[in-house]
Amino acid sequence: MDSKQSCVKLSVQPSRGLIDEKFIVLVQNALPGSQLTIHALHQCEDGHSWEAFGHYTADTTGTVNVSEDPSMGGTYSGVEQMGLLWSLRSVPGSKPGLRMRKKNVQAPMEVTISVYKGHQTQGFADMVPLSGVMVERWYMAPGVRRIPITEDGLTATLFLPSGPGPFPGLLDLWGGGGQLVEYRAALLASHGIASMAIDYLTANITRKTGKMVDNQYFETAYRVLQQHPQVCSSRIAMMGLSFGTSITLKMAIYSKVIKLSCAVCISGSHVQPVDGSVEEILKYFHKNAEKTRLNEKNEVIWRDLLLPIPTDPLLKADVGQLQCPLLLVVGEDDQNWPAPESALDETMERAGNSHLLTVLSYPNAGHLIEPPYTPHARSSTFRTVELSQKVMCLWGGQTAEHSQAQEDAWRKMLVFLRENLYGTRTPTTFSQL
């Protein structure tokens, strides 16, 4: 047999999947008992390279099944079906503080999965693999439509699910970094929810006038979504992460216009001046800027800015007044916001509406609780809209547990949304997640 040729067969099923779908990585025809490294390589839109790898031993039939066999080392260990994605990290020599975020959601994330002989730890680019395949990971299911929204001064993007509708709707808010972040809304639309990603800190109107948006901006977004012919006007939810949580709670509790079926708040806090505008809330956070801490790596910790949780009721959104189900998702190692402490402070018990509240609290998960298999960034370079320069921001979390939290939280978020927006309690299509 020609020693140059490799019989090793590598397959990844499905070869084209949604970002939150699992895949099965299978190696066959390897030498029984041989040591192998399975490697993932991804070049993101900014041109940076990311890699992950696991060390395996082929069984007596020459097979390695990543869903069933343990990795004995690499960027992840143990039986980790999706480790090749969530443990992706920037390759040696990369700029520090990178974070992987998809901008163009209409094109898939492309990952090259390869298998190498032996237990390798570096220099993959200079080695010839035994076999390699390409895998596509999509944010948009087929038939999902992407619609930019600029009417009434909004800077937003609406993603409509495939089909005639009408569909329940969702307003999707990210945090203090601003920009129009679309990938979560695109993914939610792939699960049957008409989702609108909203830019509320760096909106076109703010760029032009220098003025921050007010409460009406969100009520306008709600109205535009509600009035869309393919959206169920009485089934609208809101989801926010980080500062987006502050807005979500504000609107859910105090807005006379916005009537939500349910709300999801991730890595955030209810601490805010009641009746404050977006600008006033941000100013309130800044008052405590001197409480900013640095760790031994000079990474910025901002969680203390809102601590201790105030006792003054005018400084906290009154969740006791909430009329719709609320799902709170917190990482116990959140170094950016005091999300766990805020979750504990939620005074719904006394108001008698605690049956509406569900808290998902994850040990060793950090601030950036993203859709499943998103590589974990314990820290990254970050600039809020008010800062003139970037800092190295500590988000927190230990990679394996943070990734587990992302997977579990997403599944539970989808069940929560499905239950409250579609009124069904048995979502069988999520069994693969």
Next chain:
Amino acid sequence: MQIAPPILSVTPNRALVDEKFKVLVENLPPGCPVTVRSLHRSEDEDDWEAYGHYVSDHRGIVSVSEDLSFGGTYTGKEPMALLWSMRPVPGSRPGLRLRKKNVCTPMLVDISVHSGHEGFRDQAPLASAVTERWYMAPGIQRIDINEQGVRGTLFIPPGPGPFSGLLEMWGGGGGLLEYRSSLLASHGYVSLALDYTRHEHPSANLEFKYFETAFNIIKDHPQVIPDRVGILGSSLGSVVAFALTAYSTVSKPRCIVCISSNHYYPPGRTLKVGTDENTYMSWRSSALDLITDSSNNVDVGKINCPMLLVNGCDDQNWPAVETAEEVARLMRAAGKEHLLSRLLYPDTGHLIEPPFSPHFRATTFVINKQKVILLWGGQTKPHSDAQEDSWRKILSFLQLHLRCGPSPKEKL
């Protein structure tokens, strides 16, 4: 408050054409009669559809993989019938055939659920989802070949290689079709879809050297293992496969697959065509006369490599059963019967395509610049079962003979 709409999902929603999917409808009222329908607009802008009548269970769920269809274009428990039982919508042009020309884009199928059974088309669908069916896995390279006089398209899988190779040919008419080669590349083979039917008439003179050159192009490719190249041909393409393998001193395929096989080597004679009760044309009866004259046969006894013949018992285009028998007899006489494997499918016609492809019993065909309706044969359900089974067995056969190492149990 509006009633929550039903939810229709197709899993996976992006897949290769030979992969299965699950169609699920949820959030229906319990015990509700519905119709699940597929709709596809072809590259020629014809609409194709399939549909099944179902009743939701007490949880309000219809699962196409698990539930029985009570009627429509298919009945019974048929997970993939929304694809293979597709036919042109009422009012379409007659004699249509569905074949993807551009393999770089997926086939888009719209799956929808409608209220009721009779007259389901009268109302808007309750829910729908689009699914993509791909002929090419990600990372496959598609290369136009136009060298040494040979024309075709080469597909190379991703990865370092080297790979086993395949020379792949369809039959007469239709021009160069790439979809089977791109699919074979998706299964790890370097595959060349060869363009050779420059003439419409199936008995045109085929140049031997052309095929030897094509075979060499694959064999000599830097990413191909030179002694692991096979040939896969259907119909007229199988004649080439037989002839090349039997007579070439240069091209030595490691194995060959002949679908709707024919070892009759037309030396320039014109075929007489008969007509059936629908005035559909069939070569079956006139061809039978030809094959009894052994001077027209490829001397398959000279073949020295494993062969797989795949034929349909209801092949109305060519006497496939008889020719397969003849091949077996010749191989036996040469003491080489052990090289031959045969698959003979009942109620299966001439056009044995990759799995889940719709069945065409008769389609338009151009002969001598005239459009006629040609009868291919087969009954839809058994023909579709044959397509699914034969593809799996073809891949298994190729795996055994073209790839090194023990053959694993490959799941399709």
